[in-house]
Amino acid sequence: MKQETILLLEDETTIREVLSEYILMADYNVVAVANGDAAVNWLENNDCALAVLDIMVPKRSGLEVLAWIHEHKPETAVIMLSALEDEATQLSAFNAYADDYVVKPVPPILLLKRIETILRRIKQPTQTEVVITERLVIKPEAYDVLVDGNSAGLTLSEFLLLHELVKNPGRALTREELITAIYQDEYFGSDRVIDSHVKNLRKKLPFNCIKTVVGIGYQYVPPKDD
Structure with missing residues (x-):
């Protein structure tokens, strides 16, 4: 068995059983629960590499579980799973630090491919850390960014977006290019998800080093040392 454990939150019995079977056949461990409280109760005493959360479930919703994960276990990757395909719901999930959204x-x-894509990114070869300023350091080997020596608490998608921009200083990258860098052609939703990730990054970084290039996308602008 692979070491990775997948938490699956899905209240529809048939869907939960089918998805669990596929995840097991892919040699992952799977913990399947039917409501949000059960998901949080399990997470309080256990860890998983990735959680797949249906939004419309009994007790705590998938979005509430997502918020709990972000607060207590931000290193856990999260895929939201929902029949809600409107852009507003998807953006609300990404604004709450989801790594992916599947309708x-x-x-x-296809869900397995999305899971494998995210976990593959986590296991990519280590790279040398990037010192942006004395206050901000990118650590690719840990998929983390340090602000004043402390983790900035970025999601995997936020980290990959920032890292891609930093690798291309002064160049304006389109949203499509950034989506490819993050999701590796496994994302089929709105490109406005990039706007949500940038919004979250700007909240977490001590200075704004991401410039909006109207009509194109975003550009990394090296900050000046304090």
Whole structure:
């Protein structure tokens, strides 16, 4: 068995059983629960590499579980799973630090590809840390960014977006290019998800080093040392 454990929150019995079976066949461990309280109760005493959360579930919603994960276990990657395909709901999930959003019904094999894509990024070879300023350091080997020596608490998608921009200083990258860098052609939603990630990054970084380039996308502008 692979070491990675996947937490699956899905209240529909048939969907939960089918997805669990596919995840197991892919050699992952899977913990399947039917309501948000059960998900949080399990997470309080256990860890998982990735959580797949349906939004519309009993007790705590998937979005509430997402918020709990972000506060207590931000290193856990999260894929939101929902029949709600409107842009507002998807953006609210990304604004709450989801790594991906999959609309139901979804072929189990496609969900597995999304899971594998995220976990593959986590296991990529280590790289040398990037010192942006004395206050801000990117640590690719840990998929983390340090602000004044402390973790900035970035999601995986936020980290990959910032890292891609930093690798291309002074160049304006389109939203499509950034989506490819983050999701590796496995994302089919609105490109406005990039706007949500940038908004969250600007909240977490001690200075704004991401410039909006109207009509194109975003550009990394090296900050000046204090």
